[in-house]
Amino acid sequence: MPLSKFVKAAIVAGCLFAAAALTACVLAGTYPAFDIVSNGLPLLAAGLLVLVLASLVLRNSMLIVTSAALLAVTLAVLIPRLSGVAPQAPDGSARLLRVATFNMWGKGDLHLRKVEKFLASTDPDAVVLEEIRWKHGDFLRYLKTLYPYQAGSHGLVILSKHPILKSGRLDRENQPYWRSLIVHWALLDVNGTEVKLVGAHMARPFYPAQQKSDIDTLTAFVRSQTGPIIVAGDLNMTPWTQKLHKFTAETGMRRFNTLVPTWPARWKDLPLLPLLPIDHVFVSPHLAKIDVRIGPRLESDHLPVVADIALVK
Template identity: 30%
Template sequence: MAGLVRTCVILGLSAIAAFTLLASMGEPAGLSDAFSTFRLHFAFGASAIALMGLWLGRVTAIAGLALAFVNLLAGDHPLSPVVPPANGKPLKVMTFNTLYRVENGDRIISEIARHDPDIVFLQEQVVGKQWIYERLKTRYPFQVYCRRVGECDTAILSRYPWISAEAKKVGRDGASFALARFGAELNNLTVATVHLKWPQYSSQLAQLARAWDHLKDSKGEIILAGDFNAVPWSGTLRTFSANTGLRTTGGLAATWPARHHRTGRPCLWCVPQLQIDHVLVSSGIRVTAAAVGKDLGSDHLPVHVELELPMLVSRTANADQFVATTCGICGAIGH
């Protein structure tokens, strides 16, 4: 019996070591990010084996703890932490993958009414769910989404007027994308939502690069939210964050899988384990609160984030400040 347990422990450690190596293969690739998604699972499994190693031998325990440490260390990632409100303009946003095949529109509307976000980002919004937009038209008169089957599955709803907006697929792999540009009321803010394909099926970096092509010339701050199908420590999000300065918000909070990813029904393994739904923000935006919402019948959970935009300084205010500063300097010279 002891021999069988030892063999199982060695095989388990070997498997976790192999998966950890695959998750660390240089530049982000489909295979690498597909395994890096489960780093916390690897860390948990290695820790469990380390505990068993206390009975089997010191070497086994040390090996298990070392693998757990490596995976936990690799989970570190760029983050915009939650901070107290200052004097900026508050803005509440919500992002949610609604799940194609599920009729959960009433739940979505109730969740929106309960949290009252200023901007809503939706993914997997098929044509059959477009009645939701009409129900929300009074509260969110500014709406952009793909109107025909096969175009895209993303949508943005806003109570603030925007200057321009569009929804479409971007990149060779056809990531769903929607974008809206606001004026002075929101300090020239640009917001976008994206729905990426899983890393083992496509190049997520290439999809994000095409989305960034539409965002990089923005005049103000940027919010990019949606279903990235990537955990915050993935090579894709690390590289994208390093290249653009956008960072994930809040702490670790699993959003998937809340239900079966095809039927939307509860299942034995349907316990949220992975954080793949995100709100990314540029450096000038403060994050004052972040939380995961309730089960709405999708395999994803909604994400609610409260933000604070930098206040818009008018040209007149800038001119007054310049005159005051200049007069102060002149006075100092005169003395």
């Protein structure tokens, strides 16, 4: 087969794939299972750009129009879903809190030593840890020297240097205790300002009905709150999924990390290139962003997120 015919066939196949993926993204609001495809929208846009350039090289007007139209539709779906970014705090704003969130899915003493070093070097005021297991009991007790206030001991755990006035949890129904936790929250007294820190861990997209139920539960809880509130954790979805876009629209919460990927950082003993930003920090309109950064590899499949947060006066 001549090279030009092979490239043309590849472009046609790519356009058909893109059309099917876009259809799934558009229908994700009605069929939650399709929302897993939405996580790949930026990659789809990049792929379509390549198809447009290849079509231009071939000077095939039909392929140029088709690929360009699909790219335009992809961007029309993607760009509105990028809304909901947290406002930048004015220069010189005092830091109210530094919050870190990290999924502890890892193993071995090296993993725990790296987490300890990371917390000591970044010095967050409060930490949300996901996938804490019974094996982490000694680790949590050791961290009490840095974080004397702790809420939870399994699943989702909140560590704080500031007093915890109240805490609570939201669970899935009809699930065993060790698999039921969706949200663990703590009301912090931050030098006289009460801030509710909400740790969240949503179901994976391979369980779309459960993930939708989880994000709906989180949305309802956040909407019921008043005062400054921070949501941090492994939400298992990118900002441009229909579910997370709906969360920001319905709650007014604003996102710190949009484009920097945090997963997958590792699979078993193999380091990987992170592709998707699924670990997040959100804040209510009472708060603003000073800074956000992604932490180093800590022998987990996720990278940590560290957010510096200011109080809006």
